[in-house]
Amino acid sequence: MAKPSPSEAVAETSKPLSGKAIIYTGRGGYEVIKVVDRTVRAPGADEVRIRVKAAAVNPTDIVLRDPGRGDPPVTPGMDAAGVIEAVGPGVSRLHIGDEVMAAVVPLRPEGGAQAEYIVAPAASVVPIPMGVSLAEAATLPMNGMTALYALELTGLSKGQTLAVSGGAGLLAHYTIAVAKYQGLKVVADAKSEEFDLVRSYGADIVVERGPEFASTIRTKIPEGADALVDTAVLREKCFPAIRDGGVYVHVRQWQDAPSVRGIRTKLVWASEVLERTEWLLLLSDLAERDVIKLHITKEYGPEQAADAQRALLAGGLRGRPVIVFSPSKFDA
Structure with missing residues (x-):
């Protein structure tokens, strides 16, 4: 997956943005998985807003749907990679335009990682490992x-x-x-x-x-x-x-x-540990040194989220499916 150009780093804004998000409309089978447009707020103190390029699919996403947790609608996903689009007050370690990976909790009010824009605590966000793609980086945090x-x-x-x-x-x-x-x-x-x-x-x-x-x-x-x-x-x-x-x-x-x-x-x-920044930085370092080897099994568009979950549930994968928010690739 190609890395974004500098022009994709959007200027800092205090205004809400609208983008695609995967949601569960209820508990149950694949029929409850939908793609909707949702509004995402500006980051608050010690938060950043990320334009998500890739979000990994994990077994926790399936459990969140069936048997289910939380009150629908719920946006699944615990880890993502993308570009920082806005930073909130008090954030100095991260900057607009940085390519980052993030770990988030789906049951928080803002939902999970499988959305075109997410707000995340800055403590749960670090630069992606050097030498890896954003899709690969999305398989690492959680x-x-x-x-x-x-x-x-x-x-x-x-x-x-x-x-x-x-x-x-x-x-x-x-x-x-x-x-x-x-x-x-x-x-x-x-x-x-x-x-x-x-x-x-x-x-x-x-x-x-x-x-x-x-x-x-x-x-x-x-x-x-x-x-x-x-x-x-x-x-x-x-x-x-x-x-x-x-x-x-x-x-x-x-x-x-x-x-x-x-x-x-x-x-x-x-x-319980997603805001331990030092651990995220260690993981990034281990991936850079190839101690941890990152592997995606296949990229899916957001409308193919059910297919990604089916592939994961079938077993035998030695990596993770990844949802890619890339309209030019999946709009055909």
Whole structure:
């Protein structure tokens, strides 16, 4: 995807703007996904307004629709990349015309990232990594922050062992890469044909994906992993892989998580950390150095949002679909 020209950086304005936005008109199937024109307010203190060029599609977008959260209409999307169009009072680190990536919470009054214009806290916005496109940058913020938060919740120190389920997926990729950067030993699962791929993420040990995942880890690490990040949502099936007193980190709410062998269960909720600017800057640096490899599976126009979600739900993707607000490409 081509980077915008300097002429696309619109002058700072205190007036509202109108642009396309994806919304859910209710809870349910793909029929509730619509594209509408909406008015976006000017940024307030410590905020910026971004002309969005690309917004990633994530599993959270599907959960937001079905079973559903919040009161419709809701605009989905937690991460975007684009050009700063206006800055609010108190913002000095970011400037009009900067190419940036942002992480936002869909259930806030302003809605999520899948809109042509969004207002975001400046703390949740940083320049995109050098050498990557805006579409690629849109795949990084939310999943990267989730990975960093999951690792913080484990409390592990350099040299300890982390297990990761769903090792070939995008969130697992980011978790493995950051864990290796932090000096952890990493074991992950994958299909046999994807062993080399997961090793390229930084995994020290790769085991076969399937029902024997946990027991196979125990053959490689008899004492068990110090912690496990469950990106595949295997839940109690993971527990045998974790040592007594270890940590299980889950990425979906689990009301009845069992208490077994002193294993502590912790929920990673990315919306709690989206304003940790230093983490976003770290992610940008890791992507620039190719520690984290950014990959989009396909670009979709906003009217194709349902197709993007279908592709994600079908599984097997090793990146993220991206909604691109580019009328010249998708108006045919």
